[in-house]
Amino acid sequence: MELFEADPRARLERSLAVSTAEEELEWVPARRASLWGDALRRLIRNRLAMFGLAVILFFSFLAAFAPVIAPHDYAEQFWDHIAEYPSAEFPLGTDLNGRDMLSRMIYGARVSMTVGLVAQFIVVLIGVPIGAIAGYYGGKIDTAIMRFVDIMYAFPTLLFVILIMTMLGKGLFNIFIAIGLVGWVTLSRLVRAQVLSLREKEFVKAARTMGASSGRIIIRHLLPNALTPIIVAVTFGIPQAIFTEAALSFIGVGINPPTPSWGQMVGEYQQYIRSYWHMSLFPALAIGLLMLAFTFFGDGLRDALDPRMNE
Amino acid sequence: MPEQEFRPHPLTPIPPPADVLLSVRNLKKYFKVGGGFLKKPAVVKAVDGVSFDVLRGETFGLVGESGCGKSTLAQTVIRLYEPDEGQVIFDGHDITHLPEGRLRPLRRGMQMIFQDPYSSLNPRMTVGSIVAEPLEIFGVGDRAEREVRVKELLRVVGLNAYFVNRYPHEFSGGQRQRIGIARALALRPKLVICDEPVSALDVSIQAQVLNLLKDLQAEFNLTYLFIAHNLAVVAYISDRVGVMYLGKLVEVGPTLTIMNNPRHPYTLALLSAVAVPDRRYKKQRIILQGDVPSPINPPTGCRFHTRCPIARPECSEVEPQLREIDRDHLVACHYAEAAPVELKRRGD
Amino acid sequence: MLRYVLGRVLMIPPTLLAMSLIIFIVMHNTPGSPLQPEGANPLSPEDLKNLAAAWGLDRPLHEQYINFLVKAVQLDFGYSYSYRTSQVTEIISRTFPVSLHLGTMALLFAVVVGMTLGILAAINQNGPVDYFCTFTAMLGVATPNFVLAVVLIIVFVMLLPVIPRTGGWDQPVDWILPTITLGLGPMAIIARYTRSSMVDVIRSDYVRTARAKGLAERRVILVHVLKNALIPPVTILGPLFAAVGTGSPFVELIFRVPGMGRFFVQSLLARDYPMIMAVFLLFGAFVVIMNLVVDLVYGFLDPRIRYD
Secondary structure, eight states: OOSSOSOHHHHHHHHHTOOSOOOOOOOOOSSOOOHHHHHHHHHHHOHHHHHHHHHHHHHHHHHHTHHHHOSSOTTOOOGGGTTOOSOSSSTTOBOTTOOBHHHHHHHHHHHHHHHHHHHHHHHHHHHHHHHHHHHHHOHHHHHHHHHHHHHHHHSOHHHHHHHHHHHHOSSHHHHHHHHHHHHHHHHHHHHHHHHHHHHTSHHHHHHHHTTOOHHHIIIIIIHHHHHHHHHHHHHHHHHHHHHHHHHHHHHTSSSOTTSOOHHHHHHHHGGGTTTOHHHHHHHHHHHHHHHHHHHHHHHHHHHHHOGGGOO | OOOOSOOOSTTSOSSOOTTEEEEEEEEEEEEEEOOBTTBOOEEEEEEEEEEEEEETTOEEEEEOOTTSSHHHHHHHHTTSSOOSEEEEEETTEEOSSOOHHHHHHHHTTEEEEOSOTTTSSOTTSOHHHHHHHHHHHTTOSOHHHHHHHHHHHHHHTTOOGGGGGOOGGGSOHHHHHHHHHHHHHTTOOSEEEEESTTTTSOHHHHHHHHHHHHHHHHHHTOEEEEEESOHHHHHHHOSEEEEEETTEEEEEEEHHHHHHSOOSHHHHHHHHTSOOOOTTOOOOOOOOOSOOOOTTSOOSSSTTTTTOTTOOGGGGTSOOOOEEEETTEEEOOTTTTTHHHHHHHHHO | OHHHHHHHHHHHHHHHHHHHHHHHHHHHTSSSOTTSOTTSOOOOHHHHHHHHHHTTTTSOHHHHHHHHHHHHHTTOOOBOSSSTTSBHHHHHHHHHHHHHHHHHHHHHHHHHHHHHHHHHHHHTTTSHHHHHHHHHHHHHHHSOHHHHHHHHHIIIIIISTTSSOSOOSSSHHHHHHHHHHHHHHHHHHHHHHHHHHHHHHHTSHHHHHHHHTTOSOHHHHHHHHHHHHTHHHHHTHHHHHHHHHHHHHHHHHHHTOOSHHHHHHHHHHTTOHHHHHHHHHHHHHHHHHHHHHHHHHHHHHOTTOOOO
16 A cells, blocks of 8 residues: 555545534633732631731831820930839830830831831832843843842841941931842842743743833733742841841941830840840830731732642 | 746745745754853754745745754744844845844734743733734724724634633633734734644644634735644645754655655655554554754764664765755755655565 | 862852952941040040051052952951950951851751751641641741840740850850750741652652552651652751851840850941951851852752752
8 A cells, every 4th residue: 555545635634633613612701810819819818817917007007106106205214214114104114214115116116117118119129120130131241140149149148237237327218228238139039030931931932023122021021920929029028127127226236216126125125134024025026026927928928829839 | 836937945046036925044043052160062953054935825834843943943033033044034124133123113024823822921911912912012003993903803813802801811722822823913914933833732622723724814815834743734734844854954845745745754754653543544654763863963964864764874974955856846865766665665 | 060069169269359349348438437436535646547557547448458358368367456456367266166156056956956847747737736837937937036035035044944044155054045046047947948848749759659559657658758858958058057147146145155246246336347357258258168068968969960
């Protein structure tokens, strides 16, 4: 028998098993499945994350309405009530300067919350564009940026932030800058990795064949698909920023007194812990609680946005 | 298939006449791989000197196994990669090294359909925005006009216009490919490069999408460069076929000629592997020995000689060039004339 | 493989050089001067000039930097500005071993306890043990170490008199609280990593095959599982070294441990340039080398990794 006997078209059509039925009933679900809606639902169901959110909201409330809520001014000194333990009049006691601990704690929330959010905002502002550019353009730009990032990586971050703070001087604003200048490194690495993996995806190639500009590709195609890890990283970066500020103030290079900062309170009073435990315990607990809340929330957010992580 | 004096193969001069929409001459694309500190990178010769023409209105099929370089070829032609050597002439313009600014207006005429329906659509964009994006980029019409156009395109590819606000993940593979096709057609291109558009689909859906493509070609006067690894699929839709192996074309010709009278041993082997669900049909399988060699270190002489059942000593020394063995039928083999008979003889 | 190691090792000096340059620039742009530490008695202009000359601070900046480099390569970092009679290298050689001691103990604690918790949690997935371990891990990750220090002191020194005093370094009992404080964070991270890696391995096909084969006991499977699951946590040891090193200043301050971290913070405040430089470079080199060692160990443990 010949190798090819039948009409090739007919033979090949048979091999394709072409179905003669033209229309296939394609069914698409009636309800619109929104990507964010699913994630939100999963998040709400996570109790730890909701607990974290509650704590965050609580402290935000304290921070926002501090002047109204705090019973006393945070700098006001009550000379006849120096270093008192918690009492009815001063629910959290007073410190060595006779200042009301409760009021100082409430105002301290302001510092911590602000630092957490603003510092991370700066981190995003610097880290995302740098990471995106390095990842997208590749080549020499990428190598140059990554070398720089590697060097920054070798620095112990906290110590470097301390160094910058000694350079800039104390103050809230300087803290934002210091944390931002050091913290963008991890985020840029993350963004770069995402961009690198997304760059070869077919929808990005499709955009290029359509003549889309680089800017359009980065903003409309790459970044929206890289959002999930960015959001998660930022959410975890907030407690880190809070910790950094607390650490800075602990050593004495952070906040300008008399503005209260929880870290500064712990730092100043930890040496008296045997006699005046309340002065260092409350701020320490507050720091821990706020960081914990952000961590729980961040965990929940990550699980909600990435269903594969659920077990 | 158009009947005319011009014979589309590499022996004709440049610039080609007007009926040639795409002309590829001696195209080469290499990739550097795995270099490190103190170590030179290896070079993958993905496309190593490919030449062919595509006439207006026809479908030119490109077939070959995985790794032969056909996808790279497609992406190089559409300038996703920049060619290392050779020329690409589209609609009379030499776009080989054209800077992006000058290339952009030409991109309107040349679009691509991709292989993986699950990653060729941006998961964060609605179907409507996906299809409308080419129109947005080139500033076609205002928002309302674009919306109308998008719905019309969806209808043309067989999807309900109601789907504009849905997200890609809500659709099946076949539907997503249709969305991709709608997107490719948005700018009314002249040439559509189809990079394995049905390889990731179920067989019955493959047939639907292929038929859709054929209908669209007739309706919009399109020219296709159709790439696949399945010879049956390529033959079904193509007017002319080119067979690729390890970065080079080994046989080119009209579909019927290639199917009825293949000359290259590789083509013969490919054809023998096509499954035919007919018990009466007995065929001889030509089974190739060995694996595909690495494109980093292609064999000397004829690249196929390591697996060729009829290889002779000179096949490993001299590389065969594409030569015309019949009218419009080109083969790159020293023993093309005797190949079919030889293979059959050895099979018995 | 050798090429890879060589490449990495060769990258160290340039990295350190770049670090030193950055620190130098930052330091010399810092307001305040080592000649006038805060709170000390002000010196007369005459004395200021002499001191500046003695410390070479009156030379142009680039000359200072070159001088520093030349001496640094010979490991001579000069005399500390704060402790005028002591050489920087001497101070460091006195305090660094202490910090290293604490850091090593903390890391050992973290690895041993962390891996155990992680393994237990993974075996008992979604059970009570798992929840307990995961929760502890989360607490460890989220709580800053000085907060932890305060809490631990209050609980274990004041409320339950388990530990006699709040600080010091002479007796082994002094080592307990600082180690736990410093090691809890890394322990939590290791525990989480170990758990997730164990879960991945337990779910993998070759373990299912082992079970299907009816392998005698879970113990035998654990041998299969453990060997593979413990590899990924090793990879994070590198960054953890850095974290431990970074966290030590606070722990050392609170527990009055005579380590390098404590001196470092003081030298920062006092603008003690030689100390600052030396400590940063030491940290930097340490981190980079540890990262390389960890990468190599990882490559050794996991036969799939090939550096070439």
